[in-house]
Amino acid sequence: MISIAIFGFLGAVARYLCYMAVENRARQPKLATWFVNSLGSLIIGACLGAGVPATFGIFAFLGAFTTFSTMALDSVKDFEDGHWKQGIFYISATLVSGLLLFAAGYSIASM
Amino acid sequence: MKNILAVGFGGMAGSLLRTAVFQFAGAGLGLWLANIVGSFIIGIAAARLVNRSAGTRLFVSTGLIGSFTSFSAFSADWFRLLESSLLTGIMYALGMTAASIVAAALGLLAGRKGAVE
DSSP: HHHHHHHHHHHHHHHHHHHHHHHHSSHHHHHHHHHHHHHHHHHHHHHHHHTOTTTTTHHHHHHHHHHHHHHHHHHHHHTTOOOOHHHHEEEEEEEEHHHHHHHHHHHHHTT | HEEEEEEEHHHHHHHHHHHHHHHHOOOOHHHHHHHHHHHHHHHHHHSTTTTTTHHHHIIIIIIIIIHSSOOOOOOOOOOHHHHHOOOHHHHHHHHHHHHHHHHHHHHHHHHHHHHHH
C-alpha cells in the first residue's frame, strides 16, 4: 500500500519530467506521451520476462509512468481539429511500438 | 517544485485508486474500467479546468487521471492475448483503444455542455 503510493508518486513525476523535457524543445506533448508509453512497455516486458514478482514497486511505478487517458484525449483533439490522419497515425504508432517493445523486453529478459 | 508535487500527489492517488479497482474487479476487467472511466474523466477535466490554475490541472489530469489509467499493463495484456490468438489480441487492442477514445470524446462533450449551462 505504501509502496504503491510512493512508486505511483515517482512514476507520475517521471512522466511529468519527460513532458517538460520534450515540451521545452518543441511544443509536441504527444511525442512525450508516446515516449513514456513506449519506454514503459519495454521495461514492463523486461520485468515480466525476467520474472520480477508482481508485488515489486517497479510495476506501480510503470502503471503511473505510462498513461492511456492522455493518449485518448490527444487523439480526440486531433480528430476534432480535422487532423484524422495525424490522430490515427499517433494511435497506431503508440500501439505498435508498445507491443513491439514489450515483446523485445520480454524476450531479451527471458533468454 | 509546486507543480512536481501536484503531479506526484495526484499520481499517488491515481495509483492507489487503480489498485483498488484492480482488487475489486480483477486485473483484466479492472484495466478496462480504469482506462475507460479515466478517459471519460480526463475529457471532462479538459473542458472544465481550462481556467483553473496550472497546479489544479497538473494534479487532476496529469497526476491523478494520468496515473489511474495505464498503458504498460495494456501492452502486457495485449501481448499475452496475441500469443494465444491473433484475432483476440487485435480485437482487444482495437476495442480498448476505441472505447477509451469514445469515452474521452463523450467526457469532453459532457464537460463543455455543463460549462455552458
